[in-house]
Amino acid sequence: MLGIHGDNAPMNTEHPAFVWTIAGSDSGGGAGIQADLATIQDLGCHGCSVVTTVTAQSSVAVTLVEPVSAAMLMAQLTTLLSDLPPKAIKIGLLADQTQVALLADWIASFKIHYPSVPVIVDPVMVASCGDALAVDNCQDIKSAAKSALDFKPFKGLIELITPNVLELGRLTHSDVSTKAQFAAAALALSQSLDCSVLAKGGDVSFGSTDILDDTHAQTHDNTYAQTQANVHVIALDSNGWDLELAEDYLVCRQVRASSKLHQNGRFWLASQRVNTPHNHGSGCTLSSAIAAVLAQGFVLQDAVVVAKAYVSQGLSAAIGLGQGPGPLARTGWPNDVSRYAKINLCDSNFISHQLNQHLDVGNDLVATVLSATDQATAQVRIASTQPQNILSHGFKVLDADLGVYPVVNDLTMLESLLAAGVKTLQLRIKTDISELTTAGLAESDLGKSALSRCESGKSKSGEPELIGSELEAQIQTAIALGKHFNAQLFINDHWQLAIKYHAFGVHLGQEDLAVTDLAAIQAAGLALGISSHSYFELLLAHQYSPSYIALGHIFPTTTKQMPSAPQGLAKLKHYVALLQDHYPLVAIGGIDLTNLAKVKATGVGNIAVVRAITKAKDPLAAFAELSQAWEQCSLSEELAVKHELDAKHE
Numbered sequence: 001m002l003g004i005h006g007d008n009a010p011m012n013t014e015h016p017a018f019v020w021t022i023a024g025s026d027s028g029g030g031a032g033i034q035a036d037l038a039t040i041q042d043l044g045c046h047g048c049s050v051v052t053t054v055t056a057q058s059s060v061a062v063t064l065v066e067p068v069s070a071a072m073l074m075a076q077l078t079t080l081l082s083d084l085p086p087k088a089i090k091i092g093l094l095a096d097q098t099q100v101a102l103l104a105d106w107i108a109s110f111k112i113h114y115p116s117v118p119v120i121v122d123p124v125m126v127a128s129c130g131d132a133l134a135v136d137n138c139q140d141i142k143s144a145a146k147s148a149l150d151f152k153p154f155k156g157l158i159e160l161i162t163p164n165v166l167e168l169g170r171l172t173h174s175d176v177s178t179k180a181q182f183a184a185a186a187l188a189l190s191q192s193l194d195c196s197v198l199a200k201g202g203d204v205s206f207g208s209t210d211i212l213d214d215t216h217a218q219t220h221d222n223t224y225a226q227t228q229a230n231v232h233v234i235a236l237d238s239n240g241w242d243l244e245l246a247e248d249y250l251v252c253r254q255v256r257a258s259s260k261l262h263q264n265g266r267f268w269l270a271s272q273r274v275n276t277p278h279n280h281g282s283g284c285t286l287s288s289a290i291a292a293v294l295a296q297g298f299v300l301q302d303a304v305v306v307a308k309a310y311v312s313q314g315l316s317a318a319i320g321l322g323q324g325p326g327p328l329a330r331t332g333w334p335n336d337v338s339r340y341a342k343i344n345l346c347d348s349n350f351i352s353h354q355l356n357q358h359l360d361v362g363n364d365l366v367a368t369v370l371s372a373t374d375q376a377t378a379q380v381r382i383a384s385t386q387p388q389n390i391l392s393h394g395f396k397v398l399d400a401d402l403g404v405y406p407v408v409n410d411l412t413m414l415e416s417l418l419a420a421g422v423k424t425l426q427l428r429i430k431t432d433i434s435e436l437t438t439a440g441l442a443e444s445d446l447g448k449s450a451l452s453r454c455e456s457g458k459s460k461s462g463e464p465e466l467i468g469s470e471l472e473a474q475i476q477t478a479i480a481l482g483k484h485f486n487a488q489l490f491i492n493d494h495w496q497l498a499i500k501y502h503a504f505g506v507h508l509g510q511e512d513l514a515v516t517d518l519a520a521i522q523a524a525g526l527a528l529g530i531s532s533h534s535y536f537e538l539l540l541a542h543q544y545s546p547s548y549i550a551l552g553h554i555f556p557t558t559t560k561q562m563p564s565a566p567q568g569l570a571k572l573k574h575y576v577a578l579l580q581d582h583y584p585l586v587a588i589g590g591i592d593l594t595n596l597a598k599v600k601a602t603g604v605g606n607i608a609v610v611r612a613i614t615k616a617k618d619p620l621a622a623f624a625e626l627s628q629a630w631e632q633c634s635l636s637e638e639l640a641v642k643h644e645l646d647a648k649h650e
């Protein structure tokens with residue numbers, strides 16, 4: 001029987017989120033339930049456990065595996081649900097097909113009441129000492145090692161499955177020796193279970209190796225900013241794996257609350273390989289970390305990158321405790337960006353677009369990009385999100401802090417703000433009338449001049465020249481005004497015009513990155529600001545080394561229709577912790593005088609605002625008031641809010 005709370009139950013925001021692990025007990029304490037609970041607590045949640053199986057296990061052997069009874073399995077689930085409803089569930093070791101069936105039935109009923117609680121399955125089959133764990137009838141541990149449970153009953157009920165290379169091969173009944181086969185199998189598994197798949201390449205056994213002079217290929221550098229010229233030596237094995245990296249393949253399938261751009265994306269996530277024998281429980285740690293991050297409201301792609309960084313940190317600090325592989329160290333929420341994976345987008349449309357636009361075969365960067373389905377034989381070269389000839393130093397450094405950064409769509413207002421001494425501004429003219437009206441905005445909201453521009457331009461269907469010339473004139477004037485007042489003027493979207501008239505900078509969204517000649521922006525010496533709405537987008541922005549990164553939207557906004565959820569202060573604080581030492585960061589979305597102190601308390605250095613200035617009776621006075629409040633935001637208030645936020649996370 002299910003509990004009574006359902007998804008609409010009032011949430012007590014004071015207590016940590018409850019995360020369940022439904023898994024096996026490892027008597028050695030390095031993996032299974034024991035590793036899961038340690039991970040869940042280390043990442044700020046409260047862990048509850050449902051034991052499926054008791055294993056007699058040490059760091060060197062598994063000597064007995066005994067499933068709990070069906071009655072005990074169900075009793076744990078029912079008892080927990082009535083009191084400690086989960087925000088996320090991780091499923092680990094299931095001993096036999098009966099447990100798979102029981103649990104699938106239970107999850108089907110659970111999901112009726114809790115449709116948005118994510119379920120992650122780690123299809124555990126073999127312990128790190130090499131002994132089998134999923135043992136039908138527990139008769140013969142060794143011979144069972146080659147069989148695999150059938151996870152089909154979970155089809156459509158789970159959000160993510162996280163097989164390693166061995167598990168992926170068994171689940172898909174396919175040869176996954178090459179990197180291409182591995183990616184194709186992950187895609188097939190995603191289709192057959194109707195869920196996202198994180199296929200873990202950390203355990204691949206390398207074939208014969210091949211050292212390639214990568215002068216004509218993209219770099220796989222382990223630091224984000226390329227520190228050398230486009231010359232790099234890559235050690236690939238004969239199956240296409242990079243020997244220096246731990247490469248996972250993430251296939252997203254209708255990821256909830258994610259921006260449309262990445263909802264169904266496919267990505268290679270590459271981290272520096274940590275060479276340690278002490279990796280006992282790394283799969284358990286990864287999947288329970290994903291559950292713990294999801295439970296705190298992050299999207300799936302974010303949970304995966306944070307969890308992968310957590311495992312990387314844990315492996316680096318691991319020490320041996322028994323005579324075999326030791327457990328991972330518990331090192332807290334990962335805030336060191338160098339621990340995070342480099343993300344390579346594998347969405348075929350995105351890549352082919354980039355290739356057509358930017359990759360010049362005659363140039364010194366050449367990539368062979370093969371989609372997951374057509375890369376059967378050759379060595380795989382993955383298109384990076386830094387595929388263009390962007391130089392290693394990144395984009396122009398800002399002359400001054402952004403501070404309070406007004407975003408306006410009107411030249412009159414732009415000029416009056418500049419004349420009043422505002423030193424950083426953005427001109428954001430949207431030329432797509434359908435975009436403006438889908439945001440549900442009235443003419444008065446848009447500003448008359450913006451709407452008449454769009455109407456006269458008929459941007460979707462006709463007369464592009466007219467809107468082009470009007471738009472060009474407005475942008476040219478804005479840039480001239482920016483120069484006249486010696487300000488950092490950013491042009492939103494219209495990067496060609498920004499280059500043509502030598503603007504200080506350009507602001508781009510994530511979807512713009514695929515259709516923009518970033519190398520041209522860099523070569524012209526313009527600054528670049530990039531939007532982000534998640535850890536994942538933050539890391540993608542980071543891979544371009546921009547001049548600043550925007551973090552949005554923090555609070556609900558009516559200025560534009562947002563494809564993702566408001567991030568809130570707790571997430572903002574995490575994002576700031578990750579990148580504040582690397583870039584100017586600017587928070588945007590719903591920020592005004594009433595919430596500015598709380599935003600500042602997260603540590604973010606700058607805020608961008610639209611309505612707080614453009615809708616004010618006196619925009620100049622509003623700017624002055626916001627700036628003064630931002631600068632003088634009393635330290636004691638900041639500390640009080642900081643304390644409040646910290647308390648929520650401890």
Ligand SMILES: Cc1ncc(COP(=O)(O)OP(=O)(O)O)c(N)n1
Pocket residue numbers: 405407426428492493507508509510512529531550551552560586588608
């Ligand atoms: C400072 C700042 N941050 C974010 C945005 C949003 O930019 P983008 O994602 O390109 O969306 P549009 O503004 O084009 O709708 C911004 N403009 N400025």
Ligand SMILES: Cc1nc(C(=O)O)sc1CCOP(=O)(O)O
Pocket residue numbers: 407531532533551552553554556557558559560588589590591608609610611612
């Ligand atoms: C233009 C824009 N971009 C956002 C993002 O999150 O990328 S939020 C936003 C609108 C911000 O307007 P206001 O200050 O009126 O809420």
Ligand SMILES: [Mg+2]
Pocket residue numbers: 492493507508509512
């Ligand atoms: Mg834009």
